[in-house]
Amino acid sequence: MTIRTTRKTVTFARPFSLAGIDGVNPAGAYEVDTDEEVIDNLSFLAYRRVATTIHLRRDGASQVHPIDPVDLDYRLLRDARPTVPPSPAD
Template identity: 45%
Template sequence: MFSRTKTRTVHFDAPFTLTGLEGVHPPGDYQVQDDEEQITGISWLAYRRVATMIEVVAGQKKSLIHIDPLELDTALDMDRSLSGQKNLNTTH
């Protein structure tokens, strides 16, 4: 079975937390890795996500922490919503 890892950058404008991460993390850019495996037995090339990890830095140590991709999407949506409200309040 063939597998691949896709890397993307996500951005938080506000402090956030996710299950599996210790404490609250500061705003900024974070690298997220999605591990995918090829789905076999179908007539086209397709993959399914099997793991999602976020890279966090603590001091000089970088760690990849397994996270729930749906929880990450929810946290990003909430962050965008809060950022939008903050921008509305400052543009009067």
């Protein structure tokens, strides 16, 4: 079984939380690793995602946490939405 790992950097403009990880993380850039394995017995090369992890800095140490990639995508989309300032009082 062949596994490949790809790494990308994601950036949050605001503090964020992720399902399964306690606490709120500060805004900033974070490395995300995706592990994929080859799907055998196909006439073309294809991969299936088997794990996604994020590197977090906590208490002066780097920690790697497994995450749901769908949750990560949702949080990134939510972070990218513009904030609407409150309406002035009438």
